[in-house]
Amino acid sequence: METVNAPHLPVRPDWLALHHEAALSPEQPVVDAHHHLWDRQSGRYLTGEFSADIQASGHRILSSVYVQCRSMLRRSGPEELKPLGEVEFACGAAAMFSSGHYGHAQGCEAIVGGVSLTAGEALQPAIDMMMQQSAGRLRGMRNPLAWHADPRVLSSPATPPAGLAGSAGFRRGAACLARNGLSLDVWVYHTQLKEIVDLARALPDLRIVVDHCGGPIGVGPCQGQRDEVFSHWRNDLAQLAALPNVSIKISGLGMAVMGYPFAQAATPPDSLTLMRAWQPWFETIVGLFGAGRCMFASNFPVDKGMFSYGVFWNACKRLAHQASRDEKDQLFWRTAATTYRLASMEKINDQ
Numbered sequence: 001m002e003t004v005n006a007p008h009l010p011v012r013p014d015w016l017a018l019h020h021e022a023a024l025s026p027e028q029p030v031v032d033a034h035h036h037l038w039d040r041q042s043g044r045y046l047t048g049e050f051s052a053d054i055q056a057s058g059h060r061i062l063s064s065v066y067v068q069c070r071s072m073l074r075r076s077g078p079e080e081l082k083p084l085g086e087v088e089f090a091c092g093a094a095a096m097f098s099s100g101h102y103g104h105a106q107g108c109e110a111i112v113g114g115v116s117l118t119a120g121e122a123l124q125p126a127i128d129m130m131m132q133q134s135a136g137r138l139r140g141m142r143n144p145l146a147w148h149a150d151p152r153v154l155s156s157p158a159t160p161p162a163g164l165a166g167s168a169g170f171r172r173g174a175a176c177l178a179r180n181g182l183s184l185d186v187w188v189y190h191t192q193l194k195e196i197v198d199l200a201r202a203l204p205d206l207r208i209v210v211d212h213c214g215g216p217i218g219v220g221p222c223q224g225q226r227d228e229v230f231s232h233w234r235n236d237l238a239q240l241a242a243l244p245n246v247s248i249k250i251s252g253l254g255m256a257v258m259g260y261p262f263a264q265a266a267t268p269p270d271s272l273t274l275m276r277a278w279q280p281w282f283e284t285i286v287g288l289f290g291a292g293r294c295m296f297a298s299n300f301p302v303d304k305g306m307f308s309y310g311v312f313w314n315a316c317k318r319l320a321h322q323a324s325r326d327e328k329d330q331l332f333w334r335t336a337a338t339t340y341r342l343a344s345m346e347k348i349n350d351q
Contacts, residue, residue: 006157009256009263009305010350011043016308020270023058023310024317029348030061033336034185034211034251034297037093037101037108038068039290045301047093051102052299063106063344065297065336066090067185067211068114068142070158081126083114087134094137100324110139110340116163117173118141122190127180139340140183143170148189152220156187165195174199174206176318183207183339189215189257190229193236200243207245209339212252212299213281218259226259234284241288243325247339248289250296250316250331254303263306271314274307282319291323291330295339 016249037046054061072089074082090111091100097107111134115126130138144158145165164170165186177184186196193214200208216233218226240246253260253274262269262276296316300309307315322327337345 006040006042007154007256008042008302009254009319011045011178011301011304016268016304019308019311021271021311024271024314026155028060028061028317029345030299030313031333031336031345032061032064032296032300033295033340034249035300036067036071036302037068037090038301040069043301044305047102047107048097049206050107050300051097051105053304053309054105055103055109057313059310059313060286061105062110062333062348065110065139065160065340066093066108067111067112072116080116080119081129083116084126084129084133085129087111087113087138091134091137094135106324106342106344109137109342109344111137112140112142112183114142115244117141117177117184118167118169120169121176122171123173123176124180127176127182137292138182140185140207141177142185142187142211143342145186145188145192146215148191148217148220150220153189153217153222154259155255163195165192165199171199171202174203176339178203178206183209185209185211187211187252188206189217190233190236193233193240193256196246197236197239197243200240200246204225204243204245207247207339210240210246210248212255213250213285214248215252215257216281217257217347219257223259230280230284230291234288236280237285238288241293246289247293247295247335248285249283250282250294250319251299252303253281254299254306254312256305260306268307268311271311274311274315275318279319286323286327286331291327292335295335296331297336319320 073086090108094108144160147162219320
């Protein structure tokens with residue numbers, strides 16, 4: 001297994017088992033637009049574990065998007081090609097799901113890889129190799145971008161240099177993605193959103209997906225400053241929402257960096273508690289982007305340190321309770337299916 005010093009909350013199965021909920025609206029089709037798989041010293045979350053969460057939840061998860069997390073990088077070879085190992089790994093997991101032995105979901109139907117964009121135009125050979133090795137599942141790239149000057153603000157085992165998204169090499173690599181019809185997933189903190197605004201304006205043909213609600217920080221210098229953070233976040237997010245090539249994932253609020261204390265309680269939070277805590281973020285995001293550019297996503301197993309898979313999706317369904325049928329479909333599957341070109345959802349799209 002890999003040794004990765006990630007600042008994620010530990011997953012405690014016995015603690016999670018203290019609360020269970022039946023699935024709300026179990027007939028609602030769902031695409032999990034952002035999850036990971038790994039085998040690390042901190043825990044194993046592979047095809048079997050992900051499938052078990054899906055099955056136990058009772059929710060109708062039909063497809064999923066695997067997103068870069070530096071799993072199963074190649075041990076040898078050129079440094080810039082080591083991320084090809086992660087695509088091979090995710091493709092193998094997708095084949096396992098396609099066998100039907102792990103339920104009905106088309107897990108890892110789309111793959112977001114992790115080759116460094118700083119290679120600029122030299123990125124093309126790696127893209128070509130990933131396209132081939134992914135069996136057509138490659139849909140985009142994600143590079144570590146989340147950076148903050150305060151060391152208490154930490155969410156990833158990889159810390160990039162400040163301002164990477166604005167560097168010339170990164171932008172040339174991002175332009176290469178656009179030419180290949182690939183999107184760019186970005187995980188940044190709310191203090192970096194203006195960098196993504198500049199990137200999206202500079203490359204209007206590049207489809208950018210903002211991960212985890214745009215990263216409103218709740219720890220370190222932002223602890224106890226929720227109102228100030230919210231105002232800063234909303235103002236910068238509005239600039240992003242004005243750009244048609246940007247969409248966003250409603251996810252990641254279970255990460256420690258977001259500042260919610262639920263993992264310290266004697267029992268896990270229920271979906272009503274999560275809904276009440278997340279409602280201001282949700283309503284603002286959908287109000288700015290519209291449901292057609294928003295997608296729910298679990299961010300498992302990272303967020304599993306704070307709540308179970310079934311409770312997460314119940315919280316999402318509570319958040320979307322007053323949405324129209326079409327808006328719910330956009331939030332739960334159609335935006336993700338369009339963004340990541342999920343062939344398995346075409347039949348539902350025609351209904």
